[in-house]
Amino acid sequence: MTPQQPQDLPDFESLAILDLEDSAVSTTPLTPLAQQPDARRDAAPAAPAADQGSSPSTRFTDWSIITRIRADVANALAEEAMPGSDADDQRARAASLVGSFIDDEESRRLDSGLVRWTNAERRAITQAVLESLFGFGRLQPLLDDPSIENIEIYGYDDVLIQRTGNAFEQADPIAESDADLLSTLSFHAAQQSKSFDPAHPRLHMSLGPTARLYATGWVVPKPIATIRVHRLVDVTLDDLVDLDLMPPELAQFLRAAVRAKKSIMVAGAQGAGKTTLLRGLINEIDPWEKLAILESVAELHLEQLGKERHRRLVPLEAVPGSDEKDANGHPIGEITMDDWARDTFRMNLDRMIVGEILGPEVIAMFEAMQTGAGSLSTIHAKSSAAVPERVVTLARKDGRVTEDFARRQVSENIDLAVYVDLVKTRNPWTGESSLNRRITDVTSYTPGENGQVASTQLWGLQDGQIISKMAPEWMDDLRPYLDEEAA
Known part of the structure; x- marks a missing residue:
């Protein structure tokens, strides 16, 4: 099934008037296509795509035809504009309209002496138009x-x-x-x-x-x-064990840490699997805990997983606002991560999760961690040892907190940093090398001397395998959840 867009329904009137031939996006009102003189509509149809038989995987490549049909369908849907219709209703109606507009295009083809489309090509046109409208x-x-x-x-x-x-x-x-x-x-x-x-x-x-x-x-x-x-959207730590991201013993440790409401940062390089691991950790939370997910750009999409996974979920995304400013100089309609973070204190939450930390999100993350309710986040860093400095750097760039304050937040509120990396491995039978995602380090942080952050490696690599090296000082907090698994 083609994924739906995150919003409710496409704006078909806007879609119908979008001129894909323009060199820039117009910001002035446009006349609907049905009322515009359009030389492309009167021109002879483009040459047909090569006949690829009746295979359902045929892809139609003449996008001038697809664009025309898409505009016609969008105009028709905008004119109907049935109140209360949902995405499934709109999609079904669009599918029925596409067929009639394909017939119109084919009549013009035949009048111009061109051959009739194959059934496979008609299906491919329908698919391309619907993908353009709804995907x-x-x-x-x-x-x-x-x-x-x-x-x-x-x-x-x-x-x-x-x-x-x-x-x-x-x-x-x-x-x-x-x-x-x-x-x-x-x-x-x-x-x-x-x-x-x-x-x-x-x-x-x-x-x-x-x-x-x-x-x-x-x-x-x-x-x-x-x-x-x-x-991997609906993923658990057991799934990630099966994918060789970590051994079962580490999965048990991390599961217990999540359920004991320890604050965890997932760190790593770009493309290392940070978001996937974060989803796996979040999916270990009790389904009846009330969660707020704060993101500058929606990426986790936990609402797609269904109520059985997260029954009381509040997904919140920052809104940039318009170019117009209010009396205080803020963009009209803007909702920042700070705004959402403040609002969450009126939501009767069990846990607040701040997704990816790239800049100002770090302040919302501090607020989430200060509640002691087990915040989870991701951050780009070259190693788990580099996480404290990375957090401090982002906090200082934001300009609202001092360096000492930022370091104190790290040492007092981040319980674990889990580092995931792309590790080059070699197949002993074929000799081929490949990059595989692995957790390579788990570190805990505590306040150190002179306001610094003290770190302790709990899990690390030995002979290419990650093993437990030391128990955290708060290990007793995890034992009830480890005992649950053992039982």
Whole structure:
């Protein structure tokens, strides 16, 4: 099934009037396509895609036709605008409309002396139109491919994909031009109340429930985007043991630490599996605990997992606000991580979790940890020993706290740092090398001399395997949960 966008329903009127041929995104009111003189509608239809037989995997590549049909369907849906209709109703109605508009296009083809589309091509057109309306267009097949975990875009026709554990490979273009790519990203950004235009050339957003995108345009020679696809969403620590991320004994230790409400930071390099491990830790929390998830850009998407996993879940995402300012000089409609953090103290929470720490989120994380309710977060760092300085650096850059205050927060409130890395391993039978995700270090922090942070390595590598080296001073807090597992 094609993933739904995080928002409720697409804005079909906006979609219908989006001109993907423009070199920049227009900010002026537009006339609906049905009322516009459009030379492309009167031109002879483009040549048909090569006949690939009746295979259901046929992909239709003439996007001028797909764009026309998409606009017609969007116009029809916008005109109907049935109150109370949900995403499933809209999708079913769109699917029925696509067929009639394909018939219209095919009539024009036959009048021009072109051949009739095959059934496989008609199915491929329908799929492409629905993906464009309800998914992410030409990106959607890449997002749906379970083997792809990284997508890098260096202009509309230079797309690299990385499959799990493999090198990058070239993929097909995802747009007709760089202007087309910018316009498409701008539309999807608007659907999430974000701006992506010459005045806002950087974009952070979710692509459905499993992917995160960063893009920049206009200030660089070509649009550039990086998409990280998380394939493991509903994952437990036992699942990660099976994937060889950690041994069973470490999973038992971390599970007990989560249930004992110890504050844990997951650290690691980019692409090492920090978010996946964070999901695994969160999924060990009692389903009836009330959780608030604070993120600058929604990435965890725990609401997708169902009530049996997290019955009392409050997912909160920062809102950038508009270009207009209020009397205090703040963007109208803006909701910051600090705003959400303050609000959570009126939510009767059991636990507040702050997702990825990249900058100002660190202040919200401090507030979460100060409650002693077992906060969980991720951070980029070169090692677990580097986590304290990384946190202090981010806190100092924010400018609202002193260095001494930041160090005190780390030493008094972060119980564990779990470091996950990409480890190069060699197959003894084939001799082939590959990169595999492993937990390589678990460290605890306590207040040290002269306001410094003292660290103790609890788990570390020995002969390539991670083993327990020392018990934390709060080990007695974990024993009731370890005894539960033993029983």
